[in-house]
Amino acid sequence: MNDFNTLSYYKLSDGKWQDCDSSFHNRGFLYGDGLFETMVFNNGILSHREFHEDRLWNGCDVIGLDKTSLTSLLDIQNLLLDKFGKETLLRIRWNVFRGGQGKYTPETDAANESLQIQSFHSATPIKSKAYFSKNIKVPKTNWSHCKTMNALVYVLANLERTQLGMNEVILTNTDDMISEAGSSNIFWVKDQVFFTPSLKCSCIAGVGRRLIIEKLKHNSREIVEGEFSPKDLLNAETVFTTNVTGLSFIGQIEGKSFHTSLDLDLTF
Incomplete structure (x- = not known):
């Protein structure tokens, strides 16, 4: 030939x-x-x-x-x-x-x-029902923090979320540590301290994430970046997600209810 x-x-x-x-x-x-x-x-x-x-x-x-x-x-x-x-x-x-x-x-x-x-459409203010995906894991790679065109993890996670009738999916990495939500970074508040997974947890280095962290530091609020389990997240008082479209509160995760407001304006 x-x-x-x-x-x-x-x-x-x-x-x-x-x-x-x-x-x-x-x-x-x-x-x-x-x-x-x-x-x-x-x-x-x-x-x-x-x-x-x-x-x-x-x-x-x-x-x-x-x-x-x-x-x-x-x-x-x-x-x-x-x-x-x-x-x-x-x-x-x-x-x-x-x-x-x-x-x-x-x-x-x-x-x-x-x-x-x-x-443009702004983020949904409150996502009433969320869950932890047991089937979809975010792999740990040297490029996990990059926003690459290989988005199959998030496609499958959101397909699963839709099939389950949920408003948000929370993803863990291959070490079962909290990584991120289906298309956004995740934060939570406990005893007036803010928490979010570090980039070591395979989450995207979101621009919204960066803006929230800078705003918290500017307002002298404590923000802890680290490795956290689903149990740590379920102990929170308030949970929210963020990407460039804005901030969304999560109302409930697997039966646990959360506050849907903050004492600080984090809009950007």
Whole structure:
């Protein structure tokens, strides 16, 4: 058989196959070989863009992507401002993935980029029912804290959550320590002390997590990052999750009820 260039086809909703651009089968799609940032565009500004840029650059270093040609978030902000103005509130996903082909061995460290733009929806204020997943574990890796395109753990966890009729799923790592929630970091309060899993527990280094920790320290509130068991969490008085869409209180975890308010404003 003679060698020929790779061909790409895509199956349409009517069952027919149609050829498509080769960029459809990129390394982000095929191998999860990339990173992404989910951001909020509000009043013409990408909120906390320096934190998002810092996290993505760190991720590039961890997985070996060349970041020298990446678009700055200031340039992306200006692009969004030109196209949508200041009045539109948007959710922006910035995808950065390895270019080239190859299979498990990449041919290059050059990065490609794409943007996905959607309407923004704030976090649900109270998630009434949560549970600990016994089937889905967050693996411990050197890149666990990075926001990679390989999100199968969270997809399966939220599929399980939906099937169980729950509002939130709480994940542990392979050492059975609390890691994070289904798409957010988790915090809790006991005797006026705030707790959250450390990055050693395989959780994502969330921008919302970083903002909450900084705000607590600014207000001279005690925050402990460490390794905690599900029992530690169940002893809490208040439990909440956070990501860039905001903060959500958890009303109940496996029959244990919690307060759904704080004596400190942690909105960001």
